């Protein structure tokens with residue numbers, strides 16, 4: 001088994017006592033892992049720790065076998081990240097933004113910028129200023145930047161957040177295409193249950209900072225639940241019942 005992401009006992013508590021508690025999960029090569037949970041469940045917190053943007057109080061994240069906290073450069077060498085809204089320089093063109101980002105990767109062929117523009121469907125607007133782009137276009141530009149170096153793992157936090165139907169479908173198609181054609185492994189979060197059903201083969205359900213269920217999508221539904229939404233509501237009810245009995 002080729003394990004790409006290993007998270008063990010990850011815990012972080014903010015001053016307001018919110019945060020994440022004892023999260024453990026693993027992602028294998030080729031998985032499209034959906035990290036599902038309502039707003040405030042702790043998805044971004046986990047992803048920021050995974051990307052080295054925040055530190056855990058306890059626990060470990062290993063990417064490609066390297067500990068992110070202890071061995072950041074090696075852990076992140078084959079990882080692309082898009083966390084929260086993509087940052088770009090609004091006064092520059094989409095293309096210029098990508099060319100600037102490409103400078104971080106010495107040895108990247110110049111043609112790669114064209115390739116990723118094509119992949120995300122921005123070739124026709126590549127010379128327009130980013131502040132003229134729609135939210136969906138900005139999000140696709142963020143995705144283009146995240147895939148520039150041909151990462152083997154993409155960590156995407158709410159990649160379709162705030163997008164309209166077409167924008168959402170477009171991002172979903174790009175993700176599925178990369179998973180299929182380049183065998184990119186994905187760890188992506190969403191609070192949209194339908195998204196998870198359409199894209200992910202493995203799902204972790206996060207609720208109030210705890211991973212309440214985790215596993216292959218088909219196993220989680222297990223014939224008992226028609227949809228993930230039903231499963232989620234069932235699990236939350238069970239969790240509340242268990243807490244009430246303590």
Ligand SMILES: Nc1ncnc2c1ncn2[C@@H]1O[C@H](COP(=O)(O)OP(=O)(O)OP(=O)(O)O)[C@@H](O)[C@H]1O
Pocket residue numbers: 014015016018019037038039040041042043044045046191
């Ligand atoms: N820097 C911080 N200081 C204090 N509390 C924080 C901080 N970052 C996150 N939190 C709290 O931790 C909890 C988890 O937040 P997080 O952003 O990880 O959730 P999320 O699942 O990504 O939700 P969303 O979909 O709304 O982004 C929330 O209650 C949030 O208010």
